[in-house]
Amino acid sequence: MxxxxxxxxxxxxxxxxxxxxxxxxxxxxxxxxxxxxxxxxxxxxxxxxxxxxxxxxxxxxxxxxxxxxxxxxxxxxxxxxxxxxxxxxxxxxxxxxxxxxxxxxxxxxxxxxxxxxxxxxxxxxxxxxxxxxxxxxxxxxxxxxxxxxxxxxxxxxxxxxxxxxxxxxxxxxxxxxxxxxxxxxxxxxxxxxxxxxxxxxxxxxxxxxxxxxxxxxxxxxxxxxxxxVHMDRALVLYASQLVDVTRHPAQKLPKQIARLIEYGASPRATIAFCKAARARAVLHGRTHVLPEDIAKLAHRVLRHRLILGFEAASANVTPETVIDAVMRVVRVP
Structure with a gap:
């Protein structure tokens, strides 16, 4: 039970x-x-x-x-x-x-x-x-x-x-x-x-x-x-969709960004989003999570979980640049 x-x-x-x-x-x-x-x-x-x-x-x-x-x-x-x-x-x-x-x-x-x-x-x-x-x-x-x-x-x-x-x-x-x-x-x-x-x-x-x-x-x-702390199911889905884009970049990102990603984030990224978003809501005096909590945490949650290829390193493309592109293709609930 x-x-x-x-x-x-x-x-x-x-x-x-x-x-x-x-x-x-x-x-x-x-x-x-x-x-x-x-x-x-x-x-x-x-x-x-x-x-x-x-x-x-x-x-x-x-x-x-x-x-x-x-x-x-x-x-x-x-x-x-x-x-x-x-x-x-x-x-x-x-x-x-x-x-x-x-x-x-x-x-x-x-x-x-x-x-x-x-x-x-x-x-x-x-x-x-x-x-x-x-x-x-x-x-x-x-x-x-x-x-x-x-x-x-x-x-x-x-x-x-x-x-x-x-x-x-x-x-x-x-x-x-x-x-x-x-x-x-x-x-x-x-x-x-x-x-x-x-x-x-x-x-x-x-x-x-x-x-x-x-x-x-x-x-x-x-x-x-x-x-x-309350986190609406739609926000959990939002976090999961952000992570999913990193796993299937060719289907959802512009070609010049998609080819930079070798491997996307694991399910631990979605778990981290949910845990950290709840904590951030409390730090800002709320009993519920807002979309901005997930957005503010995106760099911190994903930057060490994205594996970028050699082309990204040679072009000095940072994980943050790729994460920003991921954020743009997922609709905010």
């Missing part, structure tokens, strides 16, 4: 808004600008999905992840990925204790609430696979014993698009497991001046952690409410 979804009422929505506003204010206190990054991280937190970030170094990705973890009173861990990083360095291992003449399990940094995998494409394929398995299964197995990962659990993985020497790019099957991919842009000159002002004021000093503004239980309650 299935249980019908109960849509959040106004009282619950007001409570959600207070929690979201508190986290947003804590984020804005240390991160200048980067509104899209803030929204993407909050969407990941509210859906239980994972986020892939791409940017050059120095754009406050680590600071953003740490501030988010501290704001929700969660445990934060950061792993700097390198080619010699082993799976056990992330999930944990067993260490021999000579005092007790037995092996003791030492859990790895994956056992946290917010985990930052910095430059994930520098770790080997074996280590990437171990991490992605932990992300999917929400548990690790060490010495035959299963250790659940605490909830909420958010993985933020970063990629540096500039330096590709000595890297192991994530495979398409691996990137598909990330809910959304966000491109972190350079700050404006005015924002950069504000960053310098905050540095001079000591806001980023080590002795100035972000004060917790909500609890982990609050986050779990938000995740439950987000799952019950």
């Amino acid at each position: 299935t249980t019908a979804r109960t849509q959040p009422d106004q009282r619950e929505l007001d409570s959600v808004r207070r929690i979201v506003d508190a986290i947003s204010q804590a984020f804005a206190a240390k991160i200048v600008g980067q509104r899209d990054l803030r929204e993407s991280l909050l969407i990941g937190l509210l859906t239980g999905g994972h986020i892939l970030l791409e940017s050059v170094p120095g754009l406050a990705k680590t600071t953003a992840a740490k501030v988010l973890a501290e704001a929700v009173h969660g445990r934060f861990q950061r792993v700097q990925c390198t080619p010699d990083l082993l799976p056990s360095d992330i999930i944990g291992t067993q260490i021999y204790d000579s005092a007790t003449t037995s092996f003791v399990t030492q859990l790895g940094p994956v056992h946290s609430n917010v985990l930052l995998l910095d430059e994930i494409n520098r770790s080997s394929a074996k280590t990437q696979s171990a991490m992605l398995e932990a992300m999917e299964e929400r548990q690790t197995t060490i010495g035959g014993q299963v250790y659940p990962i605490a909830e909420p659990f958010l993985v933020i993985a970063t990629q540096n698009p500039v330096d590709q020497e000595g890297t192991y790019p994530l495979s398409e099957a691996q990137t598909d497991r990330f809910l959304i991919k966000e491109i972190v842009r350079y700050p404006s000159p005015e924002e950069e001046v504000e960053v310098m002002s905050r540095i001079d004021a000591g806001i980023y000093d080590r002795g100035q952690p972000t004060r917790p503004v909500v609890s982990l239980d609050d986050v779990l309650r938000l995740q439950h409410l987000v799952r019950h």
Whole structure:
């Protein structure tokens, strides 16, 4: 017997808004600008999905992840990925204790609430696979014993698009497991001046952690409410149609765009659309999803799921250009 979804009422929505506003204010206190990054991280937190970030170094990705973890009173861990990083360095291992003449399990940094995998494409394929398995299964197995990962659990993985020497790019099957991919842009000159002002004021000093503004239980309650946000069947179909165009480009896109796509998005893209759209509706104070939620998420949901051919790379055509073409051929409900 299935249980019908109960849509959040106004009282619950007001409570959600207070929690979201508190986290947003804590984020804005240390991160200048980067509104899209803030929204993407909050969407990941509210859906239980994972986020892939791409940017050059120095754009406050680590600071953003740490501030988010501290704001929700969660445990934060950061792993700097390198080619010699082993799976056990992330999930944990067993260490021999000579005092007790037995092996003791030492859990790895994956056992946290917010985990930052910095430059994930520098770790080997074996280590990437171990991490992605932990992300999917929400548990690790060490010495035959299963250790659940605490909830909420958010993985933020970063990629540096500039330096590709000595890297192991994530495979398409691996990137598909990330809910959304966000491109972190350079700050404006005015924002950069504000960053310098905050540095001079000591806001980023080590002795100035972000004060917790909500609890982990609050986050779990938000995740439950987000799952019950109303999304009309027509909007689910709209998301599915966008994904379907990427799978059959020759039938629905102009020839000059269609020939650039080698493979379209998987069903995980439609699932990501629905999850992220519900979370975005909550972030904007609504108990229902609008078409604009799907439109605003299209780049983030599809850019890492489209596989473009050599011709696209040679012509410097970005996934965003192809996604815009996809959006134009599907009627908005």
